[in-house]
Amino acid sequence: MEMVVCIKQVPMVSELPWDPATGTLKRDLAEGMMNPACRHALEAALQLKARHGGRITALTMGPPMAEEVLRQALALGADQGFLISDPAMAGSDTFVTSFILATAVKKYCPNFDLVLCGCYTTDSETAQVGPQLAEELDLPAAAFVEEIAKKKNCLIVKRLSDGFIETLEMDLPGLVTVSTRHYAPRYFSLAGIEDAFPDAAPIRTLSAVDLGLERGSIGVQASPTRIVNVYTSRTEKQNVILRGAPKQIVEELLDRFGDRIGGAMGKDIEK
Amino acid sequence: MKQKLEIWVFGDYRNYFQNRVTLQLIGKAVELAKEIKATVCAVVIGHELDEWIGEYIAHGARRVYVVEDPVLKEYDAATYAFLTARLAEVHKPDILLVGATSFGREFAPRVAKRLKTGLTADCVGLAIDQDSLLVQTAPSFGGNLLADIVTPKQRPQMATVRPGIFREIPHNYEAKGKIIRMPLPIDLSSRRLRLRKSERQPHQSKKLEDAAIVICSGRGIGSRKKFNNLYELAGLTDAEVGATRPLVYAGWAGHDSLVGQAGKIIRPKILFSFGVSGAIQHTAAVNDAEFIIAVNKNPKATMMKMADVAIVADAGQVCSALIRELKKRIR
Ligand SMILES: Cc1cc2nc3c(=O)[nH]c(=O)nc-3n(C[C@H](O)[C@H](O)[C@H](O)COP(=O)(O)OP(=O)(O)OC[C@H]3O[C@@H](n4cnc5c(N)ncnc54)[C@H](O)[C@@H]3O)c2cc1C
Numbered sequence: 369m370e371m372v373v374c375i376k377q378v379p380m381v382s383e384l385p386w387d388p389a390t391g392t393l394k395r396d397l398a399e400g401m402m403n404p405a406c407r408h409a410l411e412a413a414l415q416l417k418a419r420h421g422g423r424i425t426a427l428t429m430g431p432p433m434a435e436e437v438l439r440q441a442l443a444l445g446a447d448q449g450f451l452i453s454d455p456a457m458a459g460s461d462t463f464v465t466s467f468i469l470a471t472a473v474k475k476y477c478p479n480f481d482l483v484l485c486g487c488y489t490t491d492s493e494t495a496q497v498g499p500q501l502a503e504e505l506d507l508p509a510a511a512f513v514e515e516i517a518k519k520k521n522c523l524i525v526k527r528l529s530d531g532f533i534e535t536l537e538m539d540l541p542g543l544v545t546v547s548t549r550h551y552a553p554r555y556f557s558l559a560g561i562e563d564a565f566p567d568a569a570p571i572r573t574l575s576a577v578d579l580g581l582e583r584g585s586i587g588v589q590a591s592p593t594r595i596v597n598v599y600t601s602r603t604e605k606q607n608v609i610l611r612g613a614p615k616q617i618v619e620e621l622l623d624r625f626g627d628r629i630g631g632a633m634g635k636d637i638e639k
Numbered sequence: 640m641k642q643k644l645e646i647w648v649f650g651d652y653r654n655y656f657q658n659r660v661t662l663q664l665i666g667k668a669v670e671l672a673k674e675i676k677a678t679v680c681a682v683v684i685g686h687e688l689d690e691w692i693g694e695y696i697a698h699g700a701r702r703v704y705v706v707e708d709p710v711l712k713e714y715d716a717a718t719y720a721f722l723t724a725r726l727a728e729v730h731k732p733d734i735l736l737v738g739a740t741s742f743g744r745e746f747a748p749r750v751a752k753r754l755k756t757g758l759t760a761d762c763v764g765l766a767i768d769q770d771s772l773l774v775q776t777a778p779s780f781g782g783n784l785l786a787d788i789v790t791p792k793q794r795p796q797m798a799t800v801r802p803g804i805f806r807e808i809p810h811n812y813e814a815k816g817k818i819i820r821m822p823l824p825i826d827l828s829s830r831r832l833r834l835r836k837s838e839r840q841p842h843q844s845k846k847l848e849d850a851a852i853v854i855c856s857g858r859g860i861g862s863r864k865k866f867n868n869l870y871e872l873a874g875l876t877d878a879e880v881g882a883t884r885p886l887v888y889a890g891w892a893g894h895d896s897l898v899g900q901a902g903k904i905i906r907p908k909i910l911f912s913f914g915v916s917g918a919i920q921h922t923a924a925v926n927d928a929e930f931i932i933a934v935n936k937n938p939k940a941t942m943m944k945m946a947d948v949a950i951v952a953d954a955g956q957v958c959s960a961l962i963r964e965l966k967k968r969i970r
Contacts, residue, residue, distance in 0.1 A: 466752065494748075494761075503748075512741055528840060594789050596774070596787050596789055598779065599784065617952055628909065636969070
């Protein structure tokens with residue numbers, strides 16, 4: 369099976385590199401990481417490859433440092449990688465991103481059977497690129513997929529959708545976006561990545577020119593959406609502020625608001 | 640003369656009784672429509688739709704576009720997107736709103752792609768600006784910031800919204816609406832994606848959503864042990880325990896206890912919030928709590944500013960003290 373896995377490098381959001389054992393931030397880790405759902409998509413592809421053979425192409429669009437996630441994909445078992453990187457692409461929204469990815473797939477992996485994407489990214493969570501890529505490539509598609517099996521020329525996919533457990537049969541070529549529930553990603557050591565491909569990693573960088581994309585069709589200017597304002601959300605109320613020793617705080621809390629709390633519980637709290 | 644603008648709301652009726660997002664969006668659309676003098680319309684696709692058409696009119700839609708056929712019986716994102724895009728090409732709505740259900744999140748991007756227009760996911764606010772553009776407010780940069788996004792040129796302006804963000808307006812079964820039917824434009828009986836089996840997920844308890852008291856914890860609780868103490872407090876107060884995403888990722892709490900955009904929306908009478916900073920993805924889901932008691936070392940945390948009672952102290956210590964004090968006082 370010929371597979372393309374679309375991977376995004378996302379910033380290490382504060383909550384992720386947190387060590388649950390010690391409660392501290394894992395600051396030693398690099399600043400970008402492979403988006404978790406994309407790791408699950410890659411894992412799904414690796415399992416399909418192990419069972420049915422084939423090749424995996426990892427595809428990412430991003431700044432030059434995004435090459436890192438391709439190296440990780442290669443270290444895990446992908447066969448080749450494409451880094452789509454061009455300053456002219458900066459600021460592309462999902463509409464344009466899916467167009468660029470589709471252009472690369474058509475040009476460099478035209479014989480694919482399956483495209484796999486993470487169902488969403490931790491940095492924006494729009495979940496839009498996968499379904500839009502399916503439109504661009506005119507493919508049948510299933511989003512938020514949890515299990516994938518190949519049966520003859522079809523895929524059988526399972527997913528949870530709005531409280532329904534669905535089993536779907538999809539013709540190939542097709543596209544799936546993979547959820548973070550089922551395909552627990554295999555471990556790789558960061559140190560091993562460089563060693564896996566010392567000099568000639570099978571990674572190619574593609575620019576807008578390589579893809580035959582005109583400037584007017586990519587980046588901010590081609591994106592239908594515009595960000596007009598960014599600000600912090602402020603919701604301040606006139607509130608009661610309690611400070612001091614925990615015991616005193618708690619006494620004051622129950623003295624003043626015990627009725628209210630007790631009311632919600634359906635029990636009495638003594639004053 | 641220029642035709643009257645239309646605001647469309649996609650009719651996502653599959654879980655009508657549990658998930659009111661379509662009605663909430665119609666409610667919002669009615670508000671927006673006043674500012675641009677638009678007509679609020681619903682789009683309903685499927686089979687045997689009379690009940691939903693009636694509900695949407697009763698809740699504020701003045702016009703309903705309907706595509707009804709037995710082959711449309713099952714929800715199918717590609718087919719529904721194709722039909723919605725067809726309808727939109729003919730009737731040219733100014734705005735199209737979609738509930739961010741699993742289905743909506745797959746369907747809306749496909750419609751946007753077909754119509755070559757923009758789409759903003761998971762909006763927490765919608766408003767009309769001085770140029771009559773739809774300002775779509777969405778969390779950005781990991782939730783610490785809000786971004787106002789517009790689609791200046793392409794139409795329709797599209798947004799998805801999670802359930803629980805807006806309020807539905809009460810029904811009025813006397814209300815009248817116009818129904819416009821579109822026949823199937825092509826044969827849709829053969830599909831490249833076929834639903835083989837669909838069964839309802841075993842009943843999920845709605846405990847968090849329905850609880851009168853919720854004790855929600857964030858990373859500031861400090862350790863797994865202290866987090867587990869919250870269950871004792873919950874036992875005393877008949878409360879349910881919720882958690883922020885870092886705790887769920889760490890495995891301290893199950894995904895079922897996630898409170899926020901990616902989890903449950905709660906509206907308890909009392910919310911205890913321990914060591915939660917108040918990122919928008921979390922606060923969007925607790926806005927409707929009637930009374931918030933927040934504990935945080937940092938008085939400037941957003942959660943503290945939202946709170947009715949802001950306790951500046953260590954979360955774990957306050958939890959222990961509260962357990963002790965309640966044991967004495969509860970009768
Ligand atoms: C696309 C997307 C979707 C998301 N969806 C969700 C979601 O559904 N739900 C969700 O919760 N998050 C979600 N998040 C994550 C969200 O952005 C925040 O990262 C998260 O809510 C923060 O959790 P927190 O408040 O526990 O941790 P932090 O932000 O780290 O806050 C910890 C707080 O504890 C306080 N503190 C520290 N020590 C103590 C102490 N000893 N005593 C008292 N207080 C202390 C600190 O002052 C701080 O305010 C999402 C993020 C993204 C990008």
